[in-house]
Amino acid sequence: MVTPLFLAAAVVAVMFSIFAISLRNPVYNVLSLVVVFFAMAAIFALLGMDFLAAIQIIVYSGAILVLFLFVIMLLNIRRGDRLGSGRRLQALLGALTAIGLGTLLVWAASRLAPTGGASLPGAVETGTVVPIGRALLTTHLFAFELITLLLVAAIVGAVYLARRESQ
């Protein structure tokens, strides 16, 4: 069963991701992507993944996309290229690959055993902060620490790469 709410979020996500890849102005691309991420957060929330819906908005829309906007404004890029403005053959092959891949993935999804009815009796809540926080700081503590290390390395790397030569 596909609920109208999910359908609306899905249509918004697909429409605005097409805008995000096809509009020429990079600022419009990023702002369309913000809408896509909000629609995805809505789908996460509909599936009961409250924590992920929150961090999708806070981290993705709030931090990562603002970083993109910041760089676009810093570099002062007014107009990007059009979709498929390169060589004709390249554009044709790229479009064929993407359409083929999409068809394959949708076909694979339709072949899986259908799930998504009502929850079985005794199903516990897994999408809220408490169970996720508990799992993150017990079972998956090592991965959690590794990601902090990765983020520190990325910050140092970004500062090093983007610094201005001082002479």
Place this chain on the structure above:
Amino acid sequence: MNVIPISHNAVLALSGVLFAIGTLGVLLRRNGIAIFLSVEIMLNSANLAFVAFAASFAADPTHATAALAGQLFVFFVIGVAAAEAAVGLALFIALYRLRESIDVDRVNIMRW
């Protein structure tokens, strides 16, 4: 746990469509930042697939650990995407200083 019953196959199909749109953007754009944005769409569609599987595991009380693992994977993917965006955008800033352009067709140098 499914708040409102949604077909997880439909969520997976949506994830496939978004992944294809992201691929289209990566293959057909030449502006570095637009390619990066398309990669973000692809990462998010993979997250959506993880969430769809986690949701179908969450409906069954014997698979609660699997449902949690799926969500934590999404969490880590978001963390890695943040790191990737920071380093990648810093690279584009460095490149723009050098070439006055972020057109990836004009980036055929490994060092300068």
